[in-house]
Amino acid sequence: MATPARTQPPWKEPQPSSPAKLKVWNSLTRSKNDFVPIDPEGKVVKWYSCGPTVYDDAHLGHARNYVTIDILRRVLAGYFGYNLQFVQNITDVDDKIILRGRQQHLLAKFKAENPTVTDEVIATTIKAFDAYVKKNLPLLSSEVNIGSFNQETADKYANVIQGKSIDGVTPPGDKEAKIKMHLRTASTAVTSLLAPSKSTPEDIEVFYAGAEDVLLPYLDSLYGSSIDASDHTVFTKLTQKYEARFNEDMRSLNVLDPDVVTRVTEYGDQIVTFVEKIVDNGFAYKTSDGSVYFDIDGFEKVPGNHYARLEPWNRGDKGLQADGEGALSVQKTSEKRSDADFALWKSSKPGEPAWKSPWGPGRPGWHIECSVMASDVLGEQMDIHSGGIDLCFPHHDNELAQSEAHWSHKEGGHQWVNYFLHMGHLSISGSKMSKSLKNFTTIREALARGDWNARSLRIIFLLGGWHDGIEITDDMRKQGSSWESYVTNFFYKVRDLEVHPNISSTGAEDEKVQKSFESAKDKAHNALADSFDTPTAMRAISGLITDYNSADKAGLSDGVSFDVARWITRMVRIFGLDGSADPYDGGIGWSGIDIPSVAKEFVYAVSRERDEVRQHAITGDLSEEVLQSIIAQHQPGQKQDIAAVPYAEVLSTFQENLQSLASKKAPARDYLDLCDQLRDAHLWDLGIYLEDRENAPAMVRPVDAELQAARDQKEAIARQKAEAKLKREREEAEKKAKLAEQAKINPKDMFRTEEYSAWDEEGMPTKDKEGADVAKGRTKKLRKEWEKQKKLFEEHLKAGSGSA
Incomplete structure (x- = not known):
């Protein structure tokens, strides 16, 4: 049987010696504020978080937002003990969804009506390409076509293609990223249109895939208004699919x-009622087309009311205002009292979904x-409202104003949200990751490729400030991987004490480690209380491990080791680094550090026998x-659980091999080789590694990515050495073979070539091919070559390899 785990003392939740009060960075005040819940008892926290707009797969930029919010x-x-009421919405109707749903519907119809790529399909796609280029790539000439596109873009957009800004002077940003996206889209369409074959089913599929992004807006411009507004399935078919996929992605992270999920499409009546209240309060007005706009000027005339409280410097930014209104809201004429006024209710145009309202058919x-x-x-x-930093203006500023207008009546100054928390962006090459820029990697792609897993990505976010921007670099990846490995190796060591307790401990190091422990708890607490400063908390954890590793383990009692490990386990679980594991169950470690339960009896037995x-x-x-006494300690039973069989076979095979060596009276070296084979092959192939240690039993641990990478590197180096050796041997063999063939040549014949026209009796050249005497210097050099060949030839004859 495996060595039983050592009995551990009851675990008490560690308390910081000087607890600091929680402060949070509040976008509303642009400062750190004491966190004081509305709840009179200070326990319940009401939190609303802006959820996804579900028209495409979530990408790593979304992971940055939702994983970071999850950490907070x-x-x-889990740490501060508040009872959260966490609400998150699903935006399943807005301009992007309407546009995307409609476009996808029309493209599907177009493809169904055109199952082959006919001349008419080609002509339509060329028109779509022309319209796309004219709208999105204005530097190109009006005469550009699919034949001249590549050359002209290489000329007109050279700076952008080379990774520079469009003017070649200022740093590139979102504008250049968007141009690159348009260039890719148009170029892909050109490739599809110029493809030599479009006849096979595979060709047709490739054609439509390449032409899709130019066809979508073009078909919508032709037929979008013909969509039946009452048929909401055109849009919900898209949103239901991507809501389900979003949920899958979040759970995978x-x-x-x-606690509560809300969907816009389920709130039509409440939205109408809410808007009516704002109108009744005098802070909104109706236009003749059936839309309702928020009256910013009227709102700010009431004392205590302020607009754009989050980002007042952006209130005049027409680009952000336009983004906030949506792509379908652009009108040539408008009855808005101010350009900054924003829509509370939009009259539905042909091809857009509609709900009943006092102002006519419309949408939120x-x-x-x-x-x-x-x-x-x-x-x-509410206490907290959260979202990505890009939602500050206009979305959250508009939310704030209209909500306060609804709840404040005529008094003004109503505080709708106490704390706004905004997560920083995830950037790629200086540009934020964005669906609209198409510069993203989806969450499921990244996980499927193994670029990240739930833990490694979360560690990266924990190592950065939650409201700071993050650009993932190789250095950042290494830092995250190093932190994870450091904690994992610490857990291996402490968990090994459960199997191999430190019986001889003197306890002399306890006070030193305990002091480091108390210091780390204080540092972590003060960091988290300082607006969730997770980078400092993560350093406190790794710093404690460093102090622990430097301690003399012979003088450290297991109880202190277990206390330190339980606290670190608690912290990493609170951060969400160990699935759904309970931070308060007193456990040690995280998933991935343990071997299978069914393996333990046999693996620990064979490890112990191997050690001896x-x-x-x-x-x-x-x-x-x-x-025989070693082997007698454990005899595998005749029957095991099916899952345990491979591990039982490793034990029995090892014992049989030991018996075989004994019968042969094998030398000690053979026993050591057998032990290495057990470690490096038999157990390794089962995903288990025995880490040999000096003056201590081998540590049993799973084969993890770090170990596998180290072995792969070692094997790659060995392969390179073997290949280099084989190359040297091959070259040497070729050299010897060439020399052997050369030795067969009689020196009298070696210079009888077209280069010369006369020779003496030894075969030395006397005249060149034109009949002129061979120069003395040349003759001297040829004589040395002749003498060398003569020696080779004589050795060849002497060896009996041939005859003159």
């Missing part, structure tokens, strides 16, 4: 489900949806009697 949520609940404005859903679940005031065999083989006293 877990820290508030270990993001907790919201983008910003009103969150105000209504948050207010419906959380009431007229190695020890006796090294000291030279491995007698047959000693060997």
Whole structure:
């Protein structure tokens, strides 16, 4: 049987010696504020978080937002002990969804009607290409076509293609990223149009895939208004698919489900009622087309009301205002009282979904949806509102204004949200990751390729400030991988104490490690209380491990080791680094550090036997009697659980091999080789590694990515050496063979070539091919070559390899 785990003392939750009060960075005040919940008892925290707009797969930029929010949520609940009421919405109707759903519907119809690539399909796609280029790549000439596109773009957009800004002077940014996207889209369409074959089913599929992004807007411009507005399935078919995929992605990243999920399409009546209240309060007005706009000027005339409180410097940014209104909201004429006024309710145009309202058929404005859903679940005031930093203006500023207009009546100054938390962007080459820029890697792609897993990606975010931007670099990847390996190796060591307790400990190091432990707890607490400063908390954890590793383990009691490990386990679990494991169950470690339960009995037995065999083989006293006593400690049963069979076979095979060596009276070296084979092959192939240690039993651990990478590198070096040796041997053999062939040549014949026209009796050249005497210097050089060949030839004859 495996060595039983050592009994551990009951674990008490460690308390910081000087607890600091929680402060949070509040976008509303642009400063750190004491966190004081609305709840009179200070326990319940009401939190609304802006959820996804579900029209495409979530990407790593979304992971940055939702994983980081999840970290803050877990820290508030798991560390600070608040009872959270966490609400997250699903935006399943807005301009992007309407446009994407409609476009996908029309493209599917077009492909169904045109199952082959006919001349008419080609002509339509060329028109689509022309329209796309004219709209999105204005530097190209009006005469550009699919034949001249590549050459002209290489000329007009050379700076952007080379990674520079369009003017070649300022740093490149989102503008250049968008141009690159348009260049890729148009270039892909050109490739499809110029493809020599479009007849096979595979060709047709490739053609439509390449032409899709130019066809989508073109077909929508032709037929978008013909969509039946009452048929919401045109849009919900898209949103339901991507909502399900979003949920799958979040769970794969270990993001907790919201307590409450709200969907815009389920709130049509409440949105109308909410907008009516704002109109009644005098802060919104109707236009003749049936739209309703928020009256910013009227709102700010009431004392205590302020617009654009989050980013007042952006309130005049027409580009951001336009983005906030949506791509389908551009009108040639408008009855808006101010350009900055934003839509609460939009009259539905042909081809757009519609709901009944007092102002006529329409649909919600983008910003009103969150105000209504948050207010419906959380009431007229909430503690926290969160989202990505790009939502500050206009989305959250508009939410704030319209909600305060709804709840404040005429008094003004109503505080709808107490703390706004905004997550920083995830950037690629200086540009934020964005669906609209198409510069993203989806979450499922990254996980499927093995670029990241739930833990490694979360560690990267924990090592950066939650409201700071992050650009993933190789150095950042290495830092995250190093931190994970450091903690994993620490857990291996402490968990090994459960199997191999430190019986001889003097306890002399306890006070030193305990002091480091208390210091680390204080540092971590103060960091988390300082607006969730996870980078400092992560350094406190790794710093404690460093202090632990430097301690003399012979003088450290296991109880202190277990206390340190339980606290570190608690912290990493609170951060969400160990799936759904309970931070408070007193456990040690995280997933991935343990071998399968069914393997333990046999693996620990064979590891123990191996340790003893190695020890006796090294000291030279491995007698047959000693060997039999070692083997007798454990005999595998005749029957095992099916899952345990491979591990039982490793034990029995090792014992059989030991018996075989004993019968042959094999030398100690053979026993040591057998022990290495057990470690490096038999157990390794089962995903288990025995880490040999000096003056200590081997540590049993799983084969992880770090070990595998180290072995792969070692094997690659060995392969390179073997290949280099083989190359040298081959070259040497070729050299010898060439020399052997050369030795067969009689020196009298070696210079009888077209280069000369006369020779003496020894075969030395006397005249060149034109009949002139060979120069003395040349003759001297040829004589040396002749003498060398003569020696080779004589040795060849002497060896009996041939005849003159």
